[in-house]
Amino acid sequence: MSVDDKAKRQVDLRGLICPEPVLRTKKLLDDASIESVEAIVDGEVNVNNLNRLARSLKMQFASESKDDNFVVTIERKESAAAAGSVASASSHSHVDPANMKASTTAQSEVGNVVFLGKDKFGDGDPEFSTTLLNMFLQTMFESGQRPRALLMANTGVRLMAPDSPALKVLNDFKEAGCDVLACGLCVEFYGLKGKIPVEQITNMFAICEYIFAADKVISP
Amino acid sequence: MNEERQTASKLLTANVKAGGCAAKIGAAELAQILTNLPLATSPDLLTGMEHFEDAAVYRISEEVAIIQTIDFFPPVVDDPYLYGMISAANALSDVYAMGGTPILALNVLCFPTCDFPIDVVRDVLRGGATQVQAAGAILAGGHSIQSHEPIYGLSVTGVVHPSKILTNGGAKAGDGIVICKPLGTGVALLGMKANLISKNADDVLLKSLTTLNNKALEIALKYSPNAATDVTGFGLIGHVHEMAKASGLSAQISVNRVPLLPEVYELADQGFVPAGAYGNRNSYEQFTTYINDVDLAMMDLLFDPQTSGGLLFSIPFEKSEQLVKELLASDIQAACIGNFRAGTSGIVEVASDERG
Structure with a gap:
């Protein structure tokens, strides 16, 4: 940072007790001459609180983790993210699950929903059938299909296991703004609890809502 | 409160990371800690640990059961007298939440007496004692030790007729949910x-924060509630979930009817959200279904850990309107915020009508 560039502030807020980090950032941004604040914080709570601050000020927010800390940047710029749009929120490296949930209930927007009730594509040789399903997901992504949601139930939840070859493409869908969700009961049943991000775990109510609100439900 | 005391105890909350019920160990972590704990059972132990009840209830005769509870936390405000009052109100509330009457209380005190003038700790205890007195109970002693961080609370004993205990379980499908703060x-x-x-x-x-829940209970008892708890560390959703689960029902909350403290909506919107609210969200989001868009600030408030929160009653729906009326007439900011219904046990549906 050039020392004379007063419009861009860098602050180290590590070690401060809540609400100090969000309060100090707010005070900086209350000064209209400051264009952006780059804050180093420890702990995800601070990242989430600063994300909310940016939203309410309608400023652009970005965060990345650095070693054990997080670097949060808030810029005085009108942005779609500030308005709470899902797509831009998910382009940031850190996504507060609350944002997703807040603006993506099944009824708010209609589209297609992909329901994956097993980790296979059709019936046949198990390993081959799993490979086919990965190809299907890959092809779907590459051909530009962006369903409203990809819902996984029963053995389908295995697609989201850390060692699943399909995990990468599922994350690509998520990054692209699709809701990628696994049935919580199934996650527990197949022993994957703790291995799938908690914000991607849902329940039968939400699955029902997605399915019945969808234009089309695709189940390969 | 006088100026002098305010300055003297300016630092009471200074080094406290999570004050009040925000200091509570999270539900998920607690469940892990408690597994494999050898637990004795007795037919006279009327509530155990299985449903996260507010207090233990033990029957000592056909007519009398005792309610035993303990609650304490680090300072939430800098004024020591008010801190004492708040912590005591919060501890006494667990007895009211079980439908009982507190009779006896003991102080729990951990204090770095070298860091503060003696008046400070004296005022904390005085605040607590005032509340115990107002509750009609007797403060009979306590235990105190030196510590790095101040902690104060009470162990409270109450009584209740064994057939009149109010627990998390017992809510009936169709009951209204009435919140009293x-x-x-x-x-x-x-x-x-x-x-x-x-x-x-x-x-x-x-x-x-300093209001006792005795008046709210006294009024509600006239309407024969089916279940009760108080809203504390697990937040509104957490406690509604525990009630629903213990009763084998689902619940629906209308966010627009939830009474809020002044200015908290704006604060939450700007990111003044305690860590405990995120923890509660992690623990309870899997049981929460959003019927339509609920905005983020409101959701944060539904998960916000409450200190000295209000009682929550499950009460036949046709009586709930009259109950709320009577509570409001007694200066208790109550509201019927939803209902229990037949459905997947423990699921909390959150719905919002369009705001204002």
């Missing part, structure tokens, strides 16, 4: 710490 103490306390709330909001907050 406005929500948002966790967020408001952060706002207070940040010096961002108005004098009026500050007054309302302190009044709510």
Whole structure:
């Protein structure tokens, strides 16, 4: 940072007790001459609180983790993210699950929903059938299909296991703004609890809502 | 409160990371800690640990069961007298939440007496004693030790007729859910710490935090509630979930009807959200279904850990309107915020009608 560039502030807020980090950032941004604040914080709570601050000020927010800390940047710029749009929120490296949930209930927007009730594509040789399903997901992504949601139930939840070859493409869908969700009961049943991000775990109510609100439900 | 004491004890909350019920160990972590704990059972132990009840209840005769509870936390405000009052109100509330009457209380005190003038700790205890007295109970002693961080609370014994205990379980499908204090103490306390709330909001907050739940219980008992708890560390959703689960029902909450403390909506919107609210979200989001868009600030408030929160009653729906009326007439900011219904056990549906 050039020392004379007063419009861009860098602050180290590590070690401060809540609400100090969000309060100090707010005070900086209350000064209209400051264009952006780059804050180093420890702990995800601070990242989430600063994300909310940016939203309410309608400023652009970005965060990345650095070693054990997080670097949060808030810029005085009108942005779609500030308005709470899902797509831009998910382009940031850190996504507060609350944002997703807040603006993506099944009824708010209609589209297609992909329901994956097993980790296979059709019936046949198990390993081959799993490979086919990965190809299907890959092809779907590459051909530009962006369903409203990809819902996984029963053995389908295995697609989201850390060692699943399909995990990468599922994350690509998520990054692209699709809701990628696994049935919580199934996650527990197949022993994957703790291995799938908690914000991607849902329940039968939400699955029902997605399915019945969808234009089309695709189940390969 | 006088100026001098305020300055003397300016630092009471200074080094406290999570004050009040925000200091509570999370539900998920607690469940892990408690597994494999050898537990004795007895037919006279009427509530155990299985449903996260507010207190233990033990029958000592056909006519009398005793309620035993303990609650304490680090300072939530800098005024020691008010801190004592708040912590005591919070501890006494567990007895009311079980439908009982407190009879006896003991102080629990951990204090770095070298860091503060003696008046400070004296005032904390005085605040607590005032509340015990107002509750009609007897403060009979206590235990105190030196510690790095101040902690104060009470162990309270209460009594209740064994057939009149109110637990988390017992809610019936169709019951209305009545809350008896406005929500948002966790967020408001952060706002207070940040010096961002108005004098009026500050007054309302302190009044709510120091108000005993005895009056609300006394009124509600006239309407034969089916179940009760108080809204504390697990937040509104957490406690509604525990009630629903213990009763084998699902619940629906209409967010627009939830009474809020002044200015907490704006504070939550700007990111003044305590860590405990995120923890509660992690623990309870899997049981929460959003019927339509609920905005983020409101959701944060539904998960906000409450200190000295209000009682929550499950009461036949046709009686709930009259109950709320009578509570309001007694200056208790109550509201019917939803209902219990037949459905997947423990699921909490959150719905919002369009705002204003």
